[in-house]
Amino acid sequence: MxxxxxxxxxxxxxxxxxxxxxxxxxxxxxxxxxxxxxxxxxxxxxxxxxxxxxxxxxxxxxxxxxxxxxxxxxxxxxxxxxxxxxxxxxxxxxxxxxxxxxxxxxxxxxxxxxxxxxxxxxxxxxxxxxxxxxxxxxxxxxxxxxxxxxxxxxxxxxxxEYAPIGFQLLPYKFTLTELQQVFEAILGAAIDKRNFRAKIQRSGQIRALEEFRTGSHRPARLYTFEGPVF
Amino acid sequence: MxxxxxxxxxxxxxxxxxxxxxxxxxxxxxxxxxxxxxxxxxxxxxxxxxxxxxxxxxxxxxxxxxxxxxxxxxxxxxxxxxxxxxxxxxxxxxxxxxxxxxxxxxxxxxxxxxxxxxxxxxxxxxxxxxxxxxxxxxxxxxxxxxxxxxxxxxxxxxxxEYAPIGFQLLPYKFTLTELQQVFEAILGAAIDKRNFRAKIQRSGQIRALEEFRTGSHRPARLYTFEGPVF
DNA sequence: TCAAAAGTGTTAGTCGTACACCCATGC
DNA sequence: GCATGGGTGTACGACTAACACTTTTGA
CATH class of the missing domain: 3.90.79.10 (Nucleoside Triphosphate Pyrophosphohydrolase)
Incomplete structure (x- = not known):
């Protein structure tokens, strides 16, 4: 020994x-x-x-x-x-x-x-x-x-799931679909769109802007990250 | 460079x-x-x-x-x-x-x-x-x-809150009150007895034994830790 | 007018939380 | 018989998860 x-x-x-x-x-x-x-x-x-x-x-x-x-x-x-x-x-x-x-x-x-x-x-x-x-x-x-x-x-x-790190992978302004895609890419699984949006909105971590990303289809509202209020 | x-x-x-x-x-x-x-x-x-x-x-x-x-x-x-x-x-x-x-x-x-x-x-x-x-x-x-x-x-x-580490602080057999005291000691806060017991039981991490800890009052049932089933 | 992505609500089940009384035992 | 700690149930609000259709735009 x-x-x-x-x-x-x-x-x-x-x-x-x-x-x-x-x-x-x-x-x-x-x-x-x-x-x-x-x-x-x-x-x-x-x-x-x-x-x-x-x-x-x-x-x-x-x-x-x-x-x-x-x-x-x-x-x-x-x-x-x-x-x-x-x-x-x-x-x-x-x-x-x-x-x-x-x-x-x-x-x-x-x-x-x-x-x-x-x-x-x-x-x-x-x-x-x-x-x-x-x-x-x-x-x-x-x-x-x-x-x-x-x-x-x-x-x-x-x-x-519990920390606001998803936002780190997006620019200052982003659409909810982009945010969802980040989550899906990390988790490697599809997420229900309605549930995801409801949950994110409820969390109070994002703020809606009066701007839209215009592409080849219906324009998507832009949001920005706004840390939880203490 | x-x-x-x-x-x-x-x-x-x-x-x-x-x-x-x-x-x-x-x-x-x-x-x-x-x-x-x-x-x-x-x-x-x-x-x-x-x-x-x-x-x-x-x-x-x-x-x-x-x-x-x-x-x-x-x-x-x-x-x-x-x-x-x-x-x-x-x-x-x-x-x-x-x-x-x-x-x-x-x-x-x-x-x-x-x-x-x-x-x-x-x-x-x-x-x-x-x-x-x-x-x-x-x-x-x-x-x-x-x-x-x-x-x-x-x-x-x-x-x-999410990992079974509380059990590490207890011997093989323990009472629910002892387990609750461990949680309270770590969290530094009181926990409601009924809610705690319900939650722990629900989690399926413990198994009730047919033994009791006998003290100077009503005997307390002993439990043992049993990891989550996969 | 059509293709494509944006956007939206309801229901059922589960979980967290607040709360008060009876039970079994030793002394 | 009483003091002490053991043990139990219910109601409300919040969250999760499943699910389908309408809206807006560019081409």
Missing amino acids: SFQQPISHDSSLGVAVDIVLLTVVESRLKVLLTFRDILPYENSWSLPGGFVGSNESADQAALRELKAKAGIEEVFLEQLYTFTNPQRDPRSRVVSVAYYALVSADKGHGRGGSRAAQWFDLGTDSAHSLWVNQPNDRLRLAFDHADILMTALSRIRGKL | SFQQPISHDSSLGVAVDIVLLTVVESRLKVLLTFRDILPYENSWSLPGGFVGSNESADQAALRELKAKAGIEEVFLEQLYTFTNPQRDPRSRVVSVAYYALVSADKGHGRGGSRAAQWFDLGTDSAHSLWVNQPNDRLRLAFDHADILMTALSRIRGKL
Whole structure:
């Protein structure tokens, strides 16, 4: 039996952040991945991330990485979970403080067309977790990033029900149909239109504007997010 | 544009775990604190914790520390949040992966009477956060441990509503009054007896036993936890 | 005038909440 | 027989979920 002696501080683990950056485009949930052209996991895709600098918090590191890798500055960012399996990085011991971030599609495309970072579709129906568990050949995620992605998806799905995070994926003005599409994309399931609208209106989180989005059919009223009143 | 070369890994942050270990004794929520007889924060109380070993996960480190500092082995343990303020430890850079743990009072007293580790009362009414924010002189917590404790309390209060964690604070057999007292201790508020019992019964999480706890009054039926059926 | 998306109400079941009295036991 | 904690039911309001048709516009 191994008696663990008191651990010396200079065991020197590395600390990194990894970010699950999500957006919704045309009713589809998308995640930003970066391409690795170096070992380990050369030619795999991975979550954007990097090491935490010696004089910054993990939050700051995550924001810095988002700006550098995705060109994104205004973003909703929350800590997700910290992954600490000693074997998660084959090179050396690195613990990863994972974050999830949500951007609206209009802000979210600073980069992402580049060869180094691309948006990947998370599937249209409830097959999210399937997809993540059994990625196709094109998409074998590096390290434990598939775990991180799954954890993020299930956290966000849960949180969507009670926290006003859906709005983070939309621009300032949006239609109720767009909002519903965001919910459906995240939950991976269809929602009844009347019930959804009634519930959202009841919640008092949105305010109707006197503006309409005009398209090729009946114009849709625009709304804006207005946090709950305390 | 800065192509980020991997930030030199040897910035060598330390990684520690800190654990908010809670129990409920006689309707009072208690937290286990350890006494620091060394600098920094000499003569303060702190959450039990320690550095993560170079070959163990943070979960394993937390379990090891719980066993070492509190003599506790069977315990419900979940990761809470990772605290990464660069100044949180005045000696050197240490990030802390915080956990919360729940034990039933019957298991929870392996240690805790020792000079090094003691159970502290978290106040009987809804004044929890007040108490934590403005600790009396006896109780000024080391590092950012007051933050960690507050985060744990608010997480647990939230989670109590939808996850079966209340049972973790009770022995295998318990009365409904005991269960209600656990809920009241955590929420810091009184609960209506009839509503509580109806709700718990409805949830299908407990099973009635044909045993009774006999005391100085009418005997109370014992129940046992039985996870939700899938 | 037609295609397409916007918009709207009712019903039934379930859950939360407020509230007061009788029951079984030890002393 | 009394003090103490154990145990029970009902009514109202709010929310969930199922379900189909009319309105407005551009083409």
